[in-house]
Amino acid sequence: MKARTISLLLISLAAGAVRAEGTSLAPLLPDAVRAHAETALSAWRMTPDDAGFAKDHGEPLWTLGWVTNVLNDPWLLPPMGDRIAATAQRDEPAAWWSLMAEHMELASAPSNQPESFANTPGIEEALALFTNRVAEADRLLTAAYAPIAPASRIAVAASVLAPMLDLENEPERREAFRRAGFTEEALAHVEAESRLLDMTEPSRAWLAEIGRIDYPHLLAAAALFQSAVDGLADWAAAWTNWPSEVQRRATPWGELVIGTTGDDRHERASLLILDPGGDDRYRDEAGAANGLVGASLAAIVDVGGNDTYTAEGLLAPGSALWGVAVVHDAAGDDRHDAEWIGVASAVFGSAWVDDRGGDDTYRAHVMSQGAATAGWALLRDQAGDDRYEVGAYGQGFSGVRGWGLLFDRGGHDVYLAGNRIQDFERDEPRFFSFAQGFSIGMRPHAGGGVAALVDLAGNDTYLGDIYAQGVSYYYAAGFLLDGAGNDRYDLHQYGQGCGIHLSLGLLADADGQDTYTGAILAQGAAHDYAVGMLFDHAGHDQYTADHHAQGRALNNAFALLVDRAGDDRYFGRDRQGTQGIGNEGGFRDYGSLALLVDLAGDDTYSGGFSNRAVTLRPLYGVVYDE
Amino acid sequence: MAAGVLAALIGCSAWGAEPRPLNDVLFDATRYADSPARRVEREAARAELKQRMPDAFRTAMTYINGDRVMVQVLAMEWVLELPDEELAPVLLEYLDHDDPATRRIAVYFLGFLDTPQHAERVMPHLDHETTRGAALRTLGKWKHQPARAAAETALREGHERLRVVAANTLRDLGDPAAAEALMAALDDRYFTVRHAAARALVVLGEPVGPAVERAAAEAASARVREMSRRVLEQIKGEAPSFMLDDRAVIVDGAWF
Numbered sequence: 001m002k003a004r005t006i007s008l009l010l011i012s013l014a015a016g017a018v019r020a021e022g023t024s025l026a027p028l029l030p031d032a033v034r035a036h037a038e039t040a041l042s043a044w045r046m047t048p049d050d051a052g053f054a055k056d057h058g059e060p061l062w063t064l065g066w067v068t069n070v071l072n073d074p075w076l077l078p079p080m081g082d083r084i085a086a087t088a089q090r091d092e093p094a095a096w097w098s099l100m101a102e103h104m105e106l107a108s109a110p111s112n113q114p115e116s117f118a119n120t121p122g123i124e125e126a127l128a129l130f131t132n133r134v135a136e137a138d139r140l141l142t143a144a145y146a147p148i149a150p151a152s153r154i155a156v157a158a159s160v161l162a163p164m165l166d167l168e169n170e171p172e173r174r175e176a177f178r179r180a181g182f183t184e185e186a187l188a189h190v191e192a193e194s195r196l197l198d199m200t201e202p203s204r205a206w207l208a209e210i211g212r213i214d215y216p217h218l219l220a221a222a223a224l225f226q227s228a229v230d231g232l233a234d235w236a237a238a239w240t241n242w243p244s245e246v247q248r249r250a251t252p253w254g255e256l257v258i259g260t261t262g263d264d265r266h267e268r269a270s271l272l273i274l275d276p277g278g279d280d281r282y283r284d285e286a287g288a289a290n291g292l293v294g295a296s297l298a299a300i301v302d303v304g305g306n307d308t309y310t311a312e313g314l315l316a317p318g319s320a321l322w323g324v325a326v327v328h329d330a331a332g333d334d335r336h337d338a339e340w341i342g343v344a345s346a347v348f349g350s351a352w353v354d355d356r357g358g359d360d361t362y363r364a365h366v367m368s369q370g371a372a373t374a375g376w377a378l379l380r381d382q383a384g385d386d387r388y389e390v391g392a393y394g395q396g397f398s399g400v401r402g403w404g405l406l407f408d409r410g411g412h413d414v415y416l417a418g419n420r421i422q423d424f425e426r427d428e429p430r431f432f433s434f435a436q437g438f439s440i441g442m443r444p445h446a447g448g449g450v451a452a453l454v455d456l457a458g459n460d461t462y463l464g465d466i467y468a469q470g471v472s473y474y475y476a477a478g479f480l481l482d483g484a485g486n487d488r489y490d491l492h493q494y495g496q497g498c499g500i501h502l503s504l505g506l507l508a509d510a511d512g513q514d515t516y517t518g519a520i521l522a523q524g525a526a527h528d529y530a531v532g533m534l535f536d537h538a539g540h541d542q543y544t545a546d547h548h549a550q551g552r553a554l555n556n557a558f559a560l561l562v563d564r565a566g567d568d569r570y571f572g573r574d575r576q577g578t579q580g581i582g583n584e585g586g587f588r589d590y591g592s593l594a595l596l597v598d599l600a601g602d603d604t605y606s607g608g609f610s611n612r613a614v615t616l617r618p619l620y621g622v623v624y625d626e
Numbered sequence: 627m628a629a630g631v632l633a634a635l636i637g638c639s640a641w642g643a644e645p646r647p648l649n650d651v652l653f654d655a656t657r658y659a660d661s662p663a664r665r666v667e668r669e670a671a672r673a674e675l676k677q678r679m680p681d682a683f684r685t686a687m688t689y690i691n692g693d694r695v696m697v698q699v700l701a702m703e704w705v706l707e708l709p710d711e712e713l714a715p716v717l718l719e720y721l722d723h724d725d726p727a728t729r730r731i732a733v734y735f736l737g738f739l740d741t742p743q744h745a746e747r748v749m750p751h752l753d754h755e756t757t758r759g760a761a762l763r764t765l766g767k768w769k770h771q772p773a774r775a776a777a778e779t780a781l782r783e784g785h786e787r788l789r790v791v792a793a794n795t796l797r798d799l800g801d802p803a804a805a806e807a808l809m810a811a812l813d814d815r816y817f818t819v820r821h822a823a824a825r826a827l828v829v830l831g832e833p834v835g836p837a838v839e840r841a842a843a844e845a846a847s848a849r850v851r852e853m854s855r856r857v858l859e860q861i862k863g864e865a866p867s868f869m870l871d872d873r874a875v876i877v878d879g880a881w882f
Contacts, residue, residue, distance in 0.1 A: 039870070042870065043870045044817070045849065045853070049815060050816055052816075053786060053817065054787055054816075054818075057787065169661065197653050197656075197692065197694055198693060199693055200692055203693060424659045424661055424662060424664065425658055425659045425660075425665075443693075444693055556818070588790075589822075590818050590822050591817070591818065591821060607878075609878075610876070614875045614876065615875070615876040616879075617878050617879055618878075618879035623878075
């Protein structure tokens with residue numbers, strides 16, 4: 001007993017050291033803190049092994065192996081968050097590509113040294129070097145897509161995008177699809193399939209078809225193209241001898257467009273738009289990669305100015321459909337405004353968008369701001385007070401085989417997701433978000449991918465409604481990681497570190513006085529063989545929820561909420577559904593595992609739990625307060 | 627009420643005309659309601675299906691192992707709500723279905739009906755890996771004692787979820803002879819099984835008391851001794867008391 005007391009004392013000291021780090025996100029669950037969770041489990045005479053109770057009960061044809069492994073050993077989830085946080089801290093392209101390859105279990109990330117344009121004496125030489133790299137990227141991309149016939153590319157893409165934009169109920173949107181290369185036959189086929197009572201056969205055919213994409217080649221093409229664009233952007237930042245009128249040069253892969261230092265308008269599909277400054281306008285096909293219409297590579301390099309990127313068509317600048325898109329905007333207060341699919345989105349492709357500064361606004365209907373299915377999309381915003389708005393599917397979203405990440409380095413940012421697609425099924429006044437670190441699989445046939453929203457600093461506001469803020473559904477992983485600042489998290493259902501149906505969700509906040517507001521299944525919650533975790537490292541925080549929240553594991557799930565410091569307040573309307581509690585698993589008739597661990601401060605619990613006490617709760621939960 | 631009236635109207639539409647194919651009605655009854663109108667259609671379709679039992683249930687069972695989760699959800703609602711005599715004949719038909727997963731669901735659904743006279747039809751499903759868990763559960767609910775041996779074997783040798791089902795089956799069968807098998811499971815790797823076994827022992831109650839008492843005193847495993855003590859507390863109706871080192875642990879709610 002004495003040994004245990006001494007070890008707990010040492011743990012407390014170590015925890016103090018962790019707290020002294022203040023704003024460091026990683027490690028999310030240091031050994032010293034984990035030791036407290038283990039002590040909490042020991043009150044039930046359980047060990048960490050118990051969290052590994054069986055959850056892998058689906059039989060998807062495709063899933064990420066590590067997601068299944070984490071279901072089987074939930075303690076592996078915080079290190080996955082650590083890996084994302086460390087990559088964000090480093091914030092180098094090679095590190096991001098490496099993380100993506102690792103997450104998506106691609107054999108290896110290509111070496112991604114920035115292409116050096118340092119020895120190119122003039123613009124002709126720079127463009128020649130660039131097109132040289134384009135030729136190689138195009139060769140790789142052609143190899144990646146070669147196994148898929150052109151008609152099949154249209155069909156599988158229609159299956160993803162037509163339901164997202166609800167073509168069945170909104171027929172006027174079909175025209176945008178047709179202009180983007182979709183055939184009426186493909187759209188009609190999607191609708192016919194959606195009338196099937198059992199979609200197993202077409203779903204499996206779709207999976208088989210997208211499985212034939214050569215993803216390593218796609219990755220190599222994307223990384224090479226991004227590296228070439230980055231190198232050209234660095235070169236352009238130092239170049240001064242720009243033309244006085246917009247110039248265009250034809251290449252086998254599309255036009256090279258050289259802008260002026262004035263306010264230019266770019267509205268045509270191009271391989272590259274290189275613009276040295278001014279308040280420029282980019283519209284529709286400019287900067288959008290769409291392999292369905294023969295524009296599979298597209299890039300924009302904008303050296304400065306307050307720019308506007310708008311789209312009235314299906315795709316926006318910085319989006320990719322069967323192609324690779326890269327946007328590099330070096331400075332200025334920019335506006336990205338898309339009628340439908342927005343910036344940094346990829347479907348069967350890759351989108352990479354860098355915004356290096358300024359107070360920017362991003363708006364789209366769906367699929368934007370780091371959103372991907374069968375591909376990957378990254379939006380990096382380096383500075384400024386930014387506003388992100390998406391109807392649904394964005395701000396770190398992924399579907400099957402997708403990797404979608406939104407990274408914001410600093411500034412006081414606002415994230416809004418969920419004002420376009422109403423949830424008539426459950427709760428009419430509510431909207432789907434599918435955003436802010438949300439990934440979803442195709443139940444029961446395939447797992448999803450990885451989605452993350454990472455914001456390292458600033459007082460940020462996250463507004464979602466249904467499915468948002470570090471959440472996932474069916475063999476997928478969703479993360480929301482926030483560094484410094486006093487932040488506000490607000491949603492209705494499913495989120496704030498929540499796993500739903502054999503899936504993984506995590507939210508971590510490093511510092512600040514934070515408020516978490518949710519109604520159902522939120523704040524370190526999990527449902528149905530899932531894993532949900534919320535970590536808050538510092539500050540006086542407030543958690544408010546209705547039910548199934550705050551360390552709540554429902555129907556054979558594992559939930560963990562760890563708040564390391566501060567005088568915190570936990571409010572839950574339903575005492576039997578909030579704060580360190582499991583349930584009987586419905587007809588399955590066995591329990592879950594739920595922990596609410598608070599390691600310091602004078603805390604208030606609506607459930608009436610005591611400070612510096614351990615309380616065991618039903619089937620099977622613990623409120624552990626130090 | 628309004629939905630009922632609408633359903634009645636739809637039902638009347640069959641008068642003088644061919645009724646809609648059940649597949650189509652089932653589709654409407656289980657589709658995602660992406661508009662208020664669809665929600666009304668869905669309720670009407672559900673009402674129509676209820677009027678067309680048991681054929682509607684048979685249609686649902688045809689698609690029960692498909693990928694439309696809402697078909698399973700709706701069928702489960704019917705199983706909990708509709709008369710046993712309406713459902714049981716359909717489920718018995720599906721006990722011989724080619725697809726093991728469909729057989730499993732039929733066996734599972736039967737366990738929610740009070741039809742123990744069909745136990746011998748279910749017993750063979752203990753022999754198939756896919757249907758074993760469902761068969762154990764159903765036979766336990768029906769208190770079909772011949773299933774005890776299979777339950778004890780599953781508790782000893784099955785995968786984790788099957789071990790949980792087996793412990794619950796032994797609880798439902800209610801035979802104190804299962805005490806030894808259940809006490810062995812108190813040392814299972816996972817709490818899911820340990821606690822299901824402990825709960826089963828508590829439900830078996832006084833008759834297993836002496837055996838549990840022996841385990842509390844003599845079991846080689848510290849965990850079994852501890853769990854056995856907890857079981858005894860529950861059997862005797864004593865308030866549980868936990869300590870974590872020298873700190874009292876507050877117990878808020880049911881232990882098992």
